[in-house]
Amino acid sequence: MRDTLDFLLYDWLQVQSLQDRPRFADHSRETFDAVLDTCERIAREKFAPFNRVADLEEPRFDGERVHLPASTHAALAAYVESGMLAAAQDHEQGGMQLPLTVEMAANAFFSKASVAMGGYAMLTQGNANLLMAHGTPTQQAVFAANEFSGRWFGTMCLSEPQAGSSLSDVATRAEPDGETFDADPLGPRYRLTGHKMWISGGEHEITENIVHLVLAKIPGSDGKVVPGVKGLSLFIVPKHLVDPQGQLTGERNDVSLAGLNHKLGYRGTTNCLLNFGEGRHRPLGKAGAVGYRVGRPGDGLRCMFHMMNEARIGVGLGAVMLGYAGYEASLAYARQRPQGRPLTAAGKDAAAPQRLIIEHADIKRMLLAQKSYVEGGLALALYCARLVDEQHTGSPEAAVEAQLMLEVLTPIAKSWPSEWCLEANSLAIQVLGGYGYTRDFPVEQYWRDNRLNMIHEGTHGIQALDLLGRKVVMDGGKALMALAGRINQTVQRAGQVAGLATAATALAGALGAVGAATKKAWATGEPEEALANATPYLQAFGHTVMAWIWLELALAVEGRSDDAAQGKRAAQRYFYAYELPRIAAWLSVVERREPLVREMQDGWF
Numbered sequence: 001m002r003d004t005l006d007f008l009l010y011d012w013l014q015v016q017s018l019q020d021r022p023r024f025a026d027h028s029r030e031t032f033d034a035v036l037d038t039c040e041r042i043a044r045e046k047f048a049p050f051n052r053v054a055d056l057e058e059p060r061f062d063g064e065r066v067h068l069p070a071s072t073h074a075a076l077a078a079y080v081e082s083g084m085l086a087a088a089q090d091h092e093q094g095g096m097q098l099p100l101t102v103e104m105a106a107n108a109f110f111s112k113a114s115v116a117m118g119g120y121a122m123l124t125q126g127n128a129n130l131l132m133a134h135g136t137p138t139q140q141a142v143f144a145a146n147e148f149s150g151r152w153f154g155t156m157c158l159s160e161p162q163a164g165s166s167l168s169d170v171a172t173r174a175e176p177d178g179e180t181f182d183a184d185p186l187g188p189r190y191r192l193t194g195h196k197m198w199i200s201g202g203e204h205e206i207t208e209n210i211v212h213l214v215l216a217k218i219p220g221s222d223g224k225v226v227p228g229v230k231g232l233s234l235f236i237v238p239k240h241l242v243d244p245q246g247q248l249t250g251e252r253n254d255v256s257l258a259g260l261n262h263k264l265g266y267r268g269t270t271n272c273l274l275n276f277g278e279g280r281h282r283p284l285g286k287a288g289a290v291g292y293r294v295g296r297p298g299d300g301l302r303c304m305f306h307m308m309n310e311a312r313i314g315v316g317l318g319a320v321m322l323g324y325a326g327y328e329a330s331l332a333y334a335r336q337r338p339q340g341r342p343l344t345a346a347g348k349d350a351a352a353p354q355r356l357i358i359e360h361a362d363i364k365r366m367l368l369a370q371k372s373y374v375e376g377g378l379a380l381a382l383y384c385a386r387l388v389d390e391q392h393t394g395s396p397e398a399a400v401e402a403q404l405m406l407e408v409l410t411p412i413a414k415s416w417p418s419e420w421c422l423e424a425n426s427l428a429i430q431v432l433g434g435y436g437y438t439r440d441f442p443v444e445q446y447w448r449d450n451r452l453n454m455i456h457e458g459t460h461g462i463q464a465l466d467l468l469g470r471k472v473v474m475d476g477g478k479a480l481m482a483l484a485g486r487i488n489q490t491v492q493r494a495g496q497v498a499g500l501a502t503a504a505t506a507l508a509g510a511l512g513a514v515g516a517a518t519k520k521a522w523a524t525g526e527p528e529e530a531l532a533n534a535t536p537y538l539q540a541f542g543h544t545v546m547a548w549i550w551l552e553l554a555l556a557v558e559g560r561s562d563d564a565a566q567g568k569r570a571a572q573r574y575f576y577a578y579e580l581p582r583i584a585a586w587l588s589v590v591e592r593r594e595p596l597v598r599e600m601q602d603g604w605f
Helices: 002-012 015-020 029-056 070-082 100-134 137-148 300-334 361-393 396-437 443-454 460-471 474-494 501-521 527-531 534-556 563-591
Strands: 152-157 173-176 189-200 209-217 232-238 240-242 248-252 255-260 271-276 289-294
Touching: 002 015, 002 029, 002 100, 002 361, 002 534, 002 563, 015 029, 015 100, 015 361, 029 070, 029 100, 029 443, 070 100, 100 137, 100 152, 100 209, 100 289, 100 300, 100 361, 137 152, 137 209, 137 232, 152 189, 152 300, 173 209, 189 209, 189 232, 209 289, 209 300, 232 240, 232 300, 300 361, 300 396, 300 443, 361 396, 361 534, 361 563, 396 443, 396 460, 396 474, 396 534, 460 474, 460 527, 460 534, 474 501, 474 534, 501 527, 501 534, 501 563, 534 563
Parallel strands: 152 209
Antiparallel strands: 173 189, 189 271, 189 289, 209 232, 232 289, 240 248, 255 271
């Protein structure tokens, strides 16, 4: 995997050029490589050997404490010690001012070694980054700084038992804590009551405190709650109360674990139902969990999307790396497992030696599919990270274009790897056959862990609605046009290269088909008609993006004849021969606004 990362970072994305920018001036390829080396070593020594332990010894609640394996505590202590929680932060915050592209590449090692144990760090980084964008200076100094140091970990608390993904139906309430509620140096202080479900990292004793970011509704001047998402505000709700200097006061906040969710996979990350303000504790002598508002009233969802969008790219990366782990495991197995003989006259001789299964065409097909999914997915995730670096440190014009590209690519960066790297894990099981279905080999766990990624941080259906319902049509389609411009540039370059011109023509056709389907989906202007087939649209859009990525990678190895370059050409050819033709079927139902799924009635099932 390291060779692939190096190729993507240095040969394709040219991240070494970022050192010419003031923010990254202290860096060089040597410092980037040192970060990658350190993370690769920690992941290999502290995470990978205990991935199965975290799966088998899932979190246990004894009524007072949640118990996790000692290896989980040790792995996260090593991660904290590496400084990676603050890697992209300013030097003044104890950070390295590392490009996000390099930070994400380094974190890929942890996702591959144990995505569940690494989840605590991903959530904490996202939580602290949100506070750096929307919190007050005191909130940043107290809460974000202690998260970046690893002293505290963080969560995001959106969903509720009755609401799920429908955030407009959030019922958790926040009431101002007295007439002087806005005089607290930590922020306007409220009392929260309600329940939050599916909270990853919601209870543990890895760190001395947990910083919950909670969406809740506050009353307006008339005492009534504003309905829908416009009524949502965001609150910092620590597990233990702290003072303005960031020290624990010794008082427990009224945040209680109602129960642990027992999951198919991802078992190494605690997942909780939390009760806020149930009365088990009375912090500062009153009922309700103490929370400090972040941002303005009613700005909760806008603030939270800062963390959600970052988390969506992180989820995509996690899905990629689980797929990558399965690919490497099945490739290693195929290279040493003898079975069957050639389909030739000589192969009919039962006394002839068996050949390795990697020599069978169908095994090669499954391995090529996995390679195209995981290496392409990794390229997409790092490309999005590179866009974030461009957004923050590029020229004003480049920053605007990067933002547009991120708008339309974020749903793909989350959803495409979640679907197709899960398929890669399924193919890995298939390569191993019956052995793959047992716990003697790790591929079954990779599939179980990966199955979550189509669900959390916005389900597949929500990503589809976001893409077709908002991202490709907003501002007159500016984001879609920005992406189309980048793809057309690749088409023009590839059209001049022998061996890639046919692929360039196919990609141009796919892009045109997506554009035509987008217009036809919205031809009547009726959202119910346009969005009924949003998921097939998402699949076709994602495959078009991935075809573009693979053509870019094929261009990047042009002129090379080594095995790695030949492998990338083969994966590009596979994707265009076996995968890109799928988009015609997906887009056909979008174009004609196929009414079946809208008209289907309950009783007919």
